[in-house]
Amino acid sequence: MAYQFQFLPSAGKWLAALACLVVVSALTQSLPAAEKLTVYSGRAERLIKPVLDEFTAKTGVQVDLLSSGTTELVNRLKAEGDRTPADLFLTNDAGSLEQARVAGILRPLNMREVDRAIPPQFRAPDNAWIGLSGRFWIIVYNKTLVKPQDLKSLLDLGDPKWKGKIAIPNAGSEYLQAGVSVIRATYGDGKTKEFLEGLRDNAEAQVYQKSSQIVEAVAKGQASLGIVNHYYVYRHLAAQPAAPVAVFMPDQQDGGMGAIMNVAGVGIVKSTKHLDTAKLLVEFLVAQAGQKLFADLDKEYPLHPDVKADPALVERKSFRAAQVPLTRLAELREPTLTLIEQVGLR
Amino acid sequence: MITTRAQLTSPLQVVTLASAVLILLPLAYVTSQALSADSAVWSRLWTTRIPELLTNTVRLSASVAGLTLVLGVSTAWLVTRVEFPGRRLWEVALVLPLAMPTYVLAYIYSYLLGFGGPAEHLWQLIAGPQGRIFSPHSYLGATLVMTLDTFPFVYLLSRSALLNMNVSFEEVSRASGISRMKTLWLVTLPLMRPSIAAGLALVILYVVSDFGAVSLLRYQTLTYAVFQQMTGRSDNTAASILSLLLVGLALLFLVTERWFRHRSRFYQTTGRYRRAERHRYGWLGTSVITGYLMVVVGASFALPAWLLLAWSFSPEAQTTIDSRFFGFLWNSGFLAACAATGGVLIGVPLAYMANRRPNWLNVGCLQAAYAGYVLPGPVAALAVLVLCLNATPFLYGSVFVLIVAYVIHFLPAGLQSLEPALQQITPNLEEVARTLGLGVRQTWQRVTLPLMRNGFIVAWVLIFLQTMKELPATLLLRPVGFDTLAIRVWMEASEEYYRLAAPSALLIVLLGLPTLLLLLSKDWRAA
Numbered sequence: 001m002a003y004q005f006q007f008l009p010s011a012g013k014w015l016a017a018l019a020c021l022v023v024v025s026a027l028t029q030s031l032p033a034a035e036k037l038t039v040y041s042g043r044a045e046r047l048i049k050p051v052l053d054e055f056t057a058k059t060g061v062q063v064d065l066l067s068s069g070t071t072e073l074v075n076r077l078k079a080e081g082d083r084t085p086a087d088l089f090l091t092n093d094a095g096s097l098e099q100a101r102v103a104g105i106l107r108p109l110n111m112r113e114v115d116r117a118i119p120p121q122f123r124a125p126d127n128a129w130i131g132l133s134g135r136f137w138i139i140v141y142n143k144t145l146v147k148p149q150d151l152k153s154l155l156d157l158g159d160p161k162w163k164g165k166i167a168i169p170n171a172g173s174e175y176l177q178a179g180v181s182v183i184r185a186t187y188g189d190g191k192t193k194e195f196l197e198g199l200r201d202n203a204e205a206q207v208y209q210k211s212s213q214i215v216e217a218v219a220k221g222q223a224s225l226g227i228v229n230h231y232y233v234y235r236h237l238a239a240q241p242a243a244p245v246a247v248f249m250p251d252q253q254d255g256g257m258g259a260i261m262n263v264a265g266v267g268i269v270k271s272t273k274h275l276d277t278a279k280l281l282v283e284f285l286v287a288q289a290g291q292k293l294f295a296d297l298d299k300e301y302p303l304h305p306d307v308k309a310d311p312a313l314v315e316r317k318s319f320r321a322a323q324v325p326l327t328r329l330a331e332l333r334e335p336t337l338t339l340i341e342q343v344g345l346r
Numbered sequence: 347m348i349t350t351r352a353q354l355t356s357p358l359q360v361v362t363l364a365s366a367v368l369i370l371l372p373l374a375y376v377t378s379q380a381l382s383a384d385s386a387v388w389s390r391l392w393t394t395r396i397p398e399l400l401t402n403t404v405r406l407s408a409s410v411a412g413l414t415l416v417l418g419v420s421t422a423w424l425v426t427r428v429e430f431p432g433r434r435l436w437e438v439a440l441v442l443p444l445a446m447p448t449y450v451l452a453y454i455y456s457y458l459l460g461f462g463g464p465a466e467h468l469w470q471l472i473a474g475p476q477g478r479i480f481s482p483h484s485y486l487g488a489t490l491v492m493t494l495d496t497f498p499f500v501y502l503l504s505r506s507a508l509l510n511m512n513v514s515f516e517e518v519s520r521a522s523g524i525s526r527m528k529t530l531w532l533v534t535l536p537l538m539r540p541s542i543a544a545g546l547a548l549v550i551l552y553v554v555s556d557f558g559a560v561s562l563l564r565y566q567t568l569t570y571a572v573f574q575q576m577t578g579r580s581d582n583t584a585a586s587i588l589s590l591l592l593v594g595l596a597l598l599f600l601v602t603e604r605w606f607r608h609r610s611r612f613y614q615t616t617g618r619y620r621r622a623e624r625h626r627y628g629w630l631g632t633s634v635i636t637g638y639l640m641v642v643v644g645a646s647f648a649l650p651a652w653l654l655l656a657w658s659f660s661p662e663a664q665t666t667i668d669s670r671f672f673g674f675l676w677n678s679g680f681l682a683a684c685a686a687t688g689g690v691l692i693g694v695p696l697a698y699m700a701n702r703r704p705n706w707l708n709v710g711c712l713q714a715a716y717a718g719y720v721l722p723g724p725v726a727a728l729a730v731l732v733l734c735l736n737a738t739p740f741l742y743g744s745v746f747v748l749i750v751a752y753v754i755h756f757l758p759a760g761l762q763s764l765e766p767a768l769q770q771i772t773p774n775l776e777e778v779a780r781t782l783g784l785g786v787r788q789t790w791q792r793v794t795l796p797l798m799r800n801g802f803i804v805a806w807v808l809i810f811l812q813t814m815k816e817l818p819a820t821l822l823l824r825p826v827g828f829d830t831l832a833i834r835v836w837m838e839a840s841e842e843y844y845r846l847a848a849p850s851a852l853l854i855v856l857l858g859l860p861t862l863l864l865l866l867s868k869d870w871r872a873a
Contacts, residue, residue, distance in 0.1 A: 040826055064827065065827070066825075066826035066827030067826075067827065068826050068827075069577050069578075071577060071578055071579065071580060072577050073826070074580065075580055076742070076743055076826065079735055079739060079742045079743070080742055080743050081739070083740060083743075084743075086826075099580075170564075170574070171574070171578060172574050172577055172578030205481065205483055205484055205564065207564060208564070209561075209564070209840055210840060210841050212841055213841065213842060216842065217461070220461050220462050221461075222461040222462075337578075337579060338390070341390060341391075341394055341395065341584075342390065342393075342394055343394075344394045344395060344398065346564075346566055
């Protein structure tokens with residue numbers, strides 16, 4: 001415990017004593033131990049903690065997992081600069097990772113293990129961040145309310161026939177931002193805006209903070225369909241196999257843009273004092289055993305070519321992904337945010 | 347004498363000024379950031395977000411004000427003007443909802459009224475399997491939760507107005523042959539007007555600055571939008587602009603409340619005080635009254651508290667009570683203790699100087715300290731954050747920043763009890779001590795501080811308890827991973843893990859109960 005202390009209040013002076021403690025404890029953050037890593041994570045705790053626990057079990061290295069919002073963490077890393085306690089930054093959006101790289105927060109890496117395990121399109125050119133697992137932005141639908149043949153493209157969800165039937169993530173969601181960036185890069189601002197306006201009107205009040213809530217709402221029939229990352233659906237199904245939800249892989253029609261892909265990834269923070277231990281964690285995450293954890297626990301698509309995804313998932317070879325390079329997500333982001341705000345998504 | 351006073355006051359003077367600067371600087375930074383923002387950002391916000399956010403905020407305030415008016419005044423009238431069994435118990439029970447932070451009540455109602463929740467099941471028994479009730483994640487839901495949480499403000503103020511009112515006015519009216527109902531309309535209510543208005547302004551101030559309920563019920567208000575802008579974007583310009591609007595709005599209601607509260611003094615009892623006679627109704631009237639109060643207290647406190655208890659003892663929730671849970675409890679307590687101590691340490695010199703040397707500088711400093719009233723949590727967080735990034739980036743991400751935000755935010759609550767404590771000490775006592783040979787410091791230690799002790803303790807406890815349940819500033823400024831009870835409630839509840847959120851929520855409610863005792867005894871403004 002970083003903030004634990006003991007003191008005996010002596011009459012009349014306890015106020016001053018406590019005041020000193022405020023300052024002292026505020027300034028002394030946890031002391032760095034030799035075999036300990038601090039990870040800033042923008043991923044939901046329950047998705048990443050089991051993987052890190054496995055790492056600790058295997059290597060004996062303690063991992064301090066500090067979870068928060070992705071954008072918040074990038075802002076925080078920028079502000080903390082060299083003072084940051086973080087050794088690694090782990091998050092769920094390539095755009096944010098690339099932004100962190102451009103801001104000079106992350107450290108370029110030269111590791112053979114990485115080059116061998118992860119295909120180059122899923123990492124930064126200098127390996128400052130490395131993709132760990134793939135996820136697709138898909139349509140989740142309630143099987144009793146919607147037939148899959150009624151669905152084709154994400155962009156159709158702006159159609160008024162879905163009014164009041166769609167659940168969407170809120171405007172601060174990095175998945176939504178990345179998804180909209182890909183649509184903009186593929187179809188241009190005009191069409192994207194039209195789509196977003198339709199989506200805004202159709203969703204009405206069903207704008208959620210968490211993807212798990214969207215799946216929940218669709219499963220209960222509160223919404224007929226929703227837009228989420230695929231693994232939230234499979235995780236829901238793993239817990240409740242009878243839930244009437246299914247995944248629709250959108251935009252696979254001829255000439256369609258393909259499903260929107262993003263990766264969760266990791267980067268080593270430039271100022272880390274535990275470079276070797278940090279590299280050990282990266283190595284663990286990209287190796288077959290680590291990749292298998294993402295596949296089994298989180299129902300994501302492992303990026304290591306030799307590791308199979310969970311058999312419940314849509315076969316990866318059976319669908320196309322959109323052709324927008326992950327590294328472009330960073331530069332696309334600011335204008336995307338402006339567009340989202342113009343449309344007035346919540 | 348004068349020179350020794352000066353010896354004491356000069357370092358205090360410095361402290362006072364420094365505190366005022368510390369409080370005002372963040373606000374100034376945000377204001378300047380908002381005003382210096384690119385006009386394109388302003389116009390974009392005006393055409394997109396601001397109209398919706400302003401309408402939503404005003405609409406919610408208006409409906410909550412209307413409903414709390416009815417609930418607050420009617421309950422206050424019942425417990426002061428009618429005699430029925432258990433009256434004294436109800437008198438206390440009607441304050442209990444103030445112990446429920448809005449986010450706790452909001453999460454309970456999103457379960458109760460939620461899709462497929464118990465309320466809907468009940469309704470489906472009547473309306474058939476397709477029956478739907480209104481969604482709690484809406485304007486109606488937010489109105490309901492905020493009303494249930496804030497009506498005690500109006501109740502408390504109306505109650506004290508009714509208790510202190512000179513009953514002769516009513517008696518004259520009755521003696522002139524005017525019916526009971528008409529007397530209520532023509533005499534009693536008009537006399538209560540200033541108190542009611544002050545209560546309503548307080549309610550609106552509370553609604554405008556609430557973050558917990560609107561975020562869990564996903565109802566877009568200005569306060570919620572500031573938070574979303576801060577967490578979703580990499581620059582704070584838009585957040586600053588929205589904050590500035592919010593501060594303006596809050597200021598408006600604070601001034602209104604002050605004005606009415608000032609006026610209300612003229613209406614207080616003069617001459618002989620006598621208790622108003624309490625009317626007794628028959629068994630029917632009595633059971634209607636009891637039923638009404640049961641519904642109000644049940645919906646706003648008893649039912650939610652019972653659910654929290656039941657959930658807390660569910661096996662699911664029991665698994666969360668481990669060493670981590672006590673870590674969160676420790677974090678909450680640690681932060682609250684620091685904030686309370688900091689608040690008292692800063693508050694005492696401010697209040698002392700303004701009362702002992704009431705020149706424009708010291709009074710101005712004290713007024714500045716009340717700025718926290720118009721800084722909703724996310725705005726206080728933003729203000730401190732902006733200041734910290736510009737002036738002391740090395741402090742970013744430490745608990746220190748968070749504590750500064752708490753102190754700014756809650757100092758007014760502390761000052762409310764420090765100020766009267768100081769005013770009651772006559773300077774003569776200090777002067778006597780000096781003439782009897784005590785030094786400056788000794789006078790402070792042996793006369794002034796002991797006399798102020800009660801005010802100290804009340805202020806400390808108030809800030810401590812407020813900080814325990816604070817949510818938005820904690821969310822925005824805490825060191826990464828440094829979770830408190832309030833954060834755990836919010837995080838579990840926002841993923842609809844109702845049971846897992848219950849133990850922390852229950853603890854917060856229990857810890858809030860002592861505040862109510864203080865409230866009932868004197869300081870009704872504190873919660």
